[in-house]
Amino acid sequence: MSHHQFTLRQHLLAEQARHGIDSDLILLLEDIATACRIISHRIRSGAFANVLGATNNTNVQGETQKQLDVIANDEFVEHCRNCRRVAALVSEEVDEVYWLKDKAVPGDYIVYFDPLDGSSNLDVNLSVGSIFSVVRLPEEIDATDDRSVLRPGNEQICAGYSVYGPSTALVITAGNGVSGFTHHNGTGEFRLTSRNLTIPEETSEFAINASRYVLWDTPIRRYFDECIAGKSGPREQGFNMRWTASMVAEVHRILTRGGIFMYPADAGNRATGGKLRLMYEANPMALIVEQAGGAASTGTERIMDVQPTSHHQRVPVILGSKSEVERLDRYHDGAIS
Ligand code: AHM
Ligand code: MG
Numbered sequence: 566m567s568h569h570q571f572t573l574r575q576h577l578l579a580e581q582a583r584h585g586i587d588s589d590l591i592l593l594l595e596d597i598a599t600a601c602r603i604i605s606h607r608i609r610s611g612a613f614a615n616v617l618g619a620t621n622n623t624n625v626q627g628e629t630q631k632q633l634d635v636i637a638n639d640e641f642v643e644h645c646r647n648c649r650r651v652a653a654l655v656s657e658e659v660d661e662v663y664w665l666k667d668k669a670v671p672g673d674y675i676v677y678f679d680p681l682d683g684s685s686n687l688d689v690n691l692s693v694g695s696i697f698s699v700v701r702l703p704e705e706i707d708a709t710d711d712r713s714v715l716r717p718g719n720e721q722i723c724a725g726y727s728v729y730g731p732s733t734a735l736v737i738t739a740g741n742g743v744s745g746f747t748h749h750n751g752t753g754e755f756r757l758t759s760r761n762l763t764i765p766e767e768t769s770e771f772a773i774n775a776s777r778y779v780l781w782d783t784p785i786r787r788y789f790d791e792c793i794a795g796k797s798g799p800r801e802q803g804f805n806m807r808w809t810a811s812m813v814a815e816v817h818r819i820l821t822r823g824g825i826f827m828y829p830a831d832a833g834n835r836a837t838g839g840k841l842r843l844m845y846e847a848n849p850m851a852l853i854v855e856q857a858g859g860a861a862s863t864g865t866e867r868i869m870d871v872q873p874t875s876h877h878q879r880v881p882v883i884l885g886s887k888s889e890v891e892r893l894d895r896y897h898d899g900a901i902s
Contacts, residue, residue: 571757573598573735573746584741589650590723593674593699596644598735598755601695601727602748604637604681608693608729625660625877626842631687634658637680637695650674652702655714655876657682657845662711662876669708675700675716677845682726683811692730694813698849699723714876718848718869726849728813736762736820738856743820764859768823768886770805772815780831784864784896788827812841816850816884820857825885827893829864838879839863843871847882860890864897 571579577591611633622630638658645651652669653662657679666673678697686693700720706713725737733748735755745759771792778786792804807824809815815826830839841847851861851868861868861884871880883893 573755573757576744576746576757577739580739580741584739586723586739587650587672587701589648590674590699590739593645593648593651593676594723594725594737594739596647597641597676597697597725598727598746600637600640600644600680601733601735602753602755603640604633604695605727605729605733605748607636607640608633608687611687624658626657630658631681631684633687634681634684641678641680641695641697645676645678648674651676652706652708653714654678655844656680657842657877660877662714664708667708669702669706669713671702671704673702675702675714677714677849679842679845682813682846683809686809686811692728692809692811692814692817694726694728694811694817696726696813696846696849697724698845698852711876714844715873716844717872718843718851721848721852721869724849724852726813726816726853728817730814730817734758734817736817736853738853740852740856743853743857745820762820762857764819764854764857764886765823766858766887768825768889769802770807770822770824771827771889772807772809772818772824773827773829774808774810775806777831777833780833781829782831784893785827785829785831787896788893812846812850816853819854819859819885823886825883825889825893828882830881834879839881840879841882843868843873843878843880844876847880850882850884854884858887859885860887862890862894864893 620630652666652673653664653675655677683693700716701722723739727735735746743762746755747758791800795803828840854861863881
């Protein structure tokens with residue numbers, strides 16, 4: 566097998582030899598990869614297995630759950646509980662923290678996940694994904710108190726996502742760069758297809774839901790206006806725009822060819838803090854993007870330094886190529902350029 570086709574396990578063992586990552590983390594990542602493989606299979610057979618469409622339930626966010634949201638959540642829960650180190654799970658689809666231990670000791674993990682992100686894309690056959698984040702507890706915590714899981718992103722030791730697109734990809738970081746794997750249909754393995762994914766510092770592609778223009782604050786409007794003004798505008802540069810309504814697909818594109826993604830707080834979502842959730846959407850993507858040389862900001866603060874106050878907390882998200890994220894930080898600062 567060529568170097569480029571390391572399996573996930575071979576890659577993680579090589580990382581362990583180089584950087585000393587925990588054996589339990591390797592087992593956990595393999596279990597998460599299994600959950601992603603099963604979710605991918607369930608999505609791909611969706612129309613035949615009668616799993617497309619909504620349930621009668623709403624989740625804690627007040628959103629109607631799709632059948633596949635529930636299936637994906639169950640797969641994550643089932644596979645994450647194999648790892649003896651996991652003390653608690655926090656899922657987008659579950660209101661409460663799911664405690665697996667009565668007493669969590671130093672070295673135990675908390676796993677945060679969005680089992681199926683972008684699920685509004687399911688019924689129209691566009692890319693969706695799963696996102697996850699792992700925090701290692703530095704101290705013993707009270708497993709009767711849900712506030713114990715409110716850890717900032719800078720405590721993450723690992724993060725990743727799987728994107729269910731034309732192929733199924735798995736992207737992970739354990740704090741030593743970002744690696745990309747592609748699901749190989751014949752063997753069922755995830756094989757290493759991209760080492761050291763790196764986001765170019767400069768870009769001319771941006772992603773934002775522009776239908777919210779009238780709701781945006783001045784810094785976002787200014788940035789957008791300057792981009793669409795193109796070569797004859799103040800930046801004297803042409804830009805391309807994308808919006809897939811699936812954050813995983815947007816981040817995957819940015820890791821592949823650069824770009825910036827924005828879901829800012831605006832007049833329509835400010836009361837809830839923004840759209841995207843801090844602990845299982847923004848933080849894992851922020852770690853991946855920073856590890857790939859990019860930046861991730863709320864506009865006023867590094868995402869990974871935000872101290873969570875509730876486990877389904879939302880946050881403004883601006884991430885991708887460093888020079889553009891920094892430009893938006895300056896616009897939020899009130900600085901001229
Ligand atoms: P979800 O977790 O309910 O799927 O919501 C998150 C998704 C992101 O993937 C995407 O960036 C965003 O919501 C799209 O929102 P909008 O429909 O407002 O464009
Ligand atoms: Mg989501």
